[in-house]
Amino acid sequence: MAELRREPITRMWVVITADHPKGPSDYLPFKPPYQPQAATGVCPFCPGNEAMTPKETFSLRGEGGGWSVRVVPNKFPFFHIEGDFDRRPEGMYDVMEAIGAHEIAVESPDHHQNLATLEPSQIQKILFAYRERLIDLERDRRFQQFLILKNYPGIFNRHPHSHIMAMPVIPRRIDEEIWGVLDYYQRKERCIFCDIIKEETSVKRRVVLETSHFLTFSPFASRYPFETWIIPKVHSSDFHSIQEEEMEDLSIVMQSLFLRYYKLLSDPPYSLTFHTSPVQSRFHRPEYHWHIEIRLRIGLREGFEWGTGFFVNPTPPEAAALYLREVE
Amino acid sequence: MAELRREPITRMWVVITADHPKGPSDYLPFKPPYQPQAATGVCPFCPGNEAMTPKETFSLRGEGGGWSVRVVPNKFPFFHIEGDFDRRPEGMYDVMEAIGAHEIAVESPDHHQNLATLEPSQIQKILFAYRERLIDLERDRRFQQFLILKNYPGIFNRHPHSHIMAMPVIPRRIDEEIWGVLDYYQRKERCIFCDIIKEETSVKRRVVLETSHFLTFSPFASRYPFETWIIPKVHSSDFHSIQEEEMEDLSIVMQSLFLRYYKLLSDPPYSLTFHTSPVQSRFHRPEYHWHIEIRLRIGLREGFEWGTGFFVNPTPPEAAALYLREVE
Numbered sequence: 039m040a041e042l043r044r045e046p047i048t049r050m051w052v053v054i055t056a057d058h059p060k061g062p063s064d065y066l067p068f069k070p071p072y073q074p075q076a077a078t079g080v081c082p083f084c085p086g087n088e089a090m091t092p093k094e095t096f097s098l099r100g101e102g103g104g105w106s107v108r109v110v111p112n113k114f115p116f117f118h119i120e121g122d123f124d125r126r127p128e129g130m131y132d133v134m135e136a137i138g139a140h141e142i143a144v145e146s147p148d149h150h151q152n153l154a155t156l157e158p159s160q161i162q163k164i165l166f167a168y169r170e171r172l173i174d175l176e177r178d179r180r181f182q183q184f185l186i187l188k189n190y191p192g193i194f195n196r197h198p199h200s201h202i203m204a205m206p207v208i209p210r211r212i213d214e215e216i217w218g219v220l221d222y223y224q225r226k227e228r229c230i231f232c233d234i235i236k237e238e239t240s241v242k243r244r245v246v247l248e249t250s251h252f253l254t255f256s257p258f259a260s261r262y263p264f265e266t267w268i269i270p271k272v273h274s275s276d277f278h279s280i281q282e283e284e285m286e287d288l289s290i291v292m293q294s295l296f297l298r299y300y301k302l303l304s305d306p307p308y309s310l311t312f313h314t315s316p317v318q319s320r321f322h323r324p325e326y327h328w329h330i331e332i333r334l335r336i337g338l339r340e341g342f343e344w345g346t347g348f349f350v351n352p353t354p355p356e357a358a359a360l361y362l363r364e365v366e
Numbered sequence: 367m368a369e370l371r372r373e374p375i376t377r378m379w380v381v382i383t384a385d386h387p388k389g390p391s392d393y394l395p396f397k398p399p400y401q402p403q404a405a406t407g408v409c410p411f412c413p414g415n416e417a418m419t420p421k422e423t424f425s426l427r428g429e430g431g432g433w434s435v436r437v438v439p440n441k442f443p444f445f446h447i448e449g450d451f452d453r454r455p456e457g458m459y460d461v462m463e464a465i466g467a468h469e470i471a472v473e474s475p476d477h478h479q480n481l482a483t484l485e486p487s488q489i490q491k492i493l494f495a496y497r498e499r500l501i502d503l504e505r506d507r508r509f510q511q512f513l514i515l516k517n518y519p520g521i522f523n524r525h526p527h528s529h530i531m532a533m534p535v536i537p538r539r540i541d542e543e544i545w546g547v548l549d550y551y552q553r554k555e556r557c558i559f560c561d562i563i564k565e566e567t568s569v570k571r572r573v574v575l576e577t578s579h580f581l582t583f584s585p586f587a588s589r590y591p592f593e594t595w596i597i598p599k600v601h602s603s604d605f606h607s608i609q610e611e612e613m614e615d616l617s618i619v620m621q622s623l624f625l626r627y628y629k630l631l632s633d634p635p636y637s638l639t640f641h642t643s644p645v646q647s648r649f650h651r652p653e654y655h656w657h658i659e660i661r662l663r664i665g666l667r668e669g670f671e672w673g674t675g676f677f678v679n680p681t682p683p684e685a686a687a688l689y690l691r692e693v694e
Binding site for chain 2: 040043044045046047049050051052054058059060061064065116128129130205209210211214215217218230233234237240257260261263302303334348349350351352353355361
């Protein structure tokens, strides 16, 4: 099991996993992060190896019975589905069990695809799987927040996959956004994300792509080089309320954006997250505006960012958006 | 010049450097962060090459005239010393010039040393240089926050060096700590850091080292494997009010800690920051308790942390402290 420990000063929750605590030898020899790893042995996400994963929670299957998208519980989850929170003090500190869900969406049967090479129709199936899982997980009243996360390339397995998580607490970054959204709403009775959409479509310099349902742009205060956000143009607080027509549009946007990245930066590593409102009526925020944030894992200034929570970005978003717009 | 742009939702300031904006080719071929770089050409931090750096702001010199520690303005600063803030709106957003100081402390004349191999007496000289620079920079009323930061190994140069920065805004991480410190103080009329020191010296399981003036420990909610904090046992808000005797003690602590890391994890990469109260009477917080935070740059979960502000640590601090205590 893993514990959630509360950092007493800033009150941030940290997951401390203790099932298989990692000692010094687990970090040796030191490997730089994100170095592509050699394919070793058999891939548990490839067709034919389904028995290597826990029992699937969702799949999309064709007439022949083969799956096109498959969701399975993570064998090494950050959050465990069984058990009680057991909230308790430990000396002056606060602890609880890390209860939650942590599933893996296998995005394609093909080990060698990625979001730049998949057909939009396949990406739409992935979005559909996300939505179905969140609708199901929402029935578990213990969860306050969903997170969909993709690291490319995958750190432990290069087969295309992403993480679907349900968490028992609202993570810091979402909490900060909600605070800002509510404060803005109080002052103006408008959604700050809707205002950003108006500003960006009017100024245009930071827009990468605009389709009927989504705006893709480099945010004004981009923290990372070539950071982009994809946001629904009509206000909606929850990703999992997305409609078929919007999923179709979004899948085209995603394929186009990741193909642009692929061509412009030679298949760069990236992380992608869906930011969506907390769930359960006590925590749900209709003022929130769901969106996708994409960060390329390029550049070198992590120490400074870590020390200060202060980001330095040497690629202005206006330049980034121009490059991304003009990719052939 | 660089701009400070305010992220409108969470109100975090981001530095956007535009002097030499980096385009796609600057990130190609993609290099994983922290891969040791080959020494190319002449090192501007080595003795004899002093003319390659801007004019020094501080140095410690022996009788022969050679320097043992030298501080110079950074040739590629995040913050510029000249100019006005020029605070202004840009559409719905907020911008100002990135005014500040960004200096480099060259920690030794010897290119091949590091904090694990330097004599404590040399580390004491580095601490003395930090203190003198902060005392001098405090006279510039434009600066609200100091930051001392070291990345090891250096990203662009492996000659031992660290960064001394004076910033015109209080960075997010310090701001969050101050918020927590003041809230705790209001409830208890005690410093939360002082309470943590009492808790840790009483529980002992997370203590790495205790000396007459400093406690070194793995924090209860460690965000990173083998994270440690070094904190003065007597309440003090500002690093630059440190006394000679404390600097001597701290230099011994630092050398011992980094030697333990060196032996335990085979010379791991790390980042180190000094957290100290904001300066200027308007911003200064006597309730704050200065300390040093050290993070090893090992492990692989950056995507998750970025997406959520949520940290997962597979090495419980009790295990980390035990390993570090027992290094021979």
